[in-house]
Amino acid sequence: MQPDFEEAVREVLTGLKPGDVVTYGEVAAEAGFPGAARAVGNILRGSDGLPWWRVVNAAGRLVPGHEREQAQRLRAEGIAVKNGKVSR
DNA sequence: TATCTGACGATAG
DNA sequence: CCTATCGCCAGAT
Numbered sequence: 207m208q209p210d211f212e213e214a215v216r217e218v219l220t221g222l223k224p225g226d227v228v229t230y231g232e233v234a235a236e237a238g239f240p241g242a243a244r245a246v247g248n249i250l251r252g253s254d255g256l257p258w259w260r261v262v263n264a265a266g267r268l269v270p271g272h273e274r275e276q277a278q279r280l281r282a283e284g285i286a287v288k289n290g291k292v293s294r
Numbered sequence: 295t296a297t298c299t300g301a302c303g304a305t306a307g
Numbered sequence: 308c309c310t311a312t313c314g315c316c317a318g319a320t
Contacts, residue, residue, distance in 0.1 A: 244299095270301065
C-alpha cells in the first residue's frame with residue numbers, strides 16, 4: 207500500500223517526545239519523503255492536534271507568526287530559545 | 295496537464 | 308542580519 211504523506215508525517219510528529227525538536231527536512235526524511243520539507247509545513251499549517259511547536263526550519267528559526275507561542279511552549283519543555291531561534 | 299501556492303532549504307549578494 | 312533567487316515537493320485550482 208502506498209505511503210500516505212500526511213499520515214506518515216503525522217506518525218513522526220506524534221512520535222516526538224517532550225524536549226525533542228526536529229526540522230521540516232528531518233520530519234520529511236523520517237516520514238519517507240526526503241526533500242518534501244515544504245509539504246510538511248503545509249500539513250502542519252492545515253492540520254491540528256500535532257506538536258507543530260516542536261518543528262523548526264533548518265536554521266532553527268521558529269514558525270513565522272507563532273514565534274511567541276512556539277517559544278513559550280518550547281521553553282516549557284526545557285528547550286533554549288534565543289532571539290527567535292532554537293539552540294541545538 | 296498546466297499553473298500557483300507555501301509554517302522549506304541552500305546559496306548569493 | 309537582510310532580501311532575492313533557484314530548486315524541491317505535495318496539494319489545490
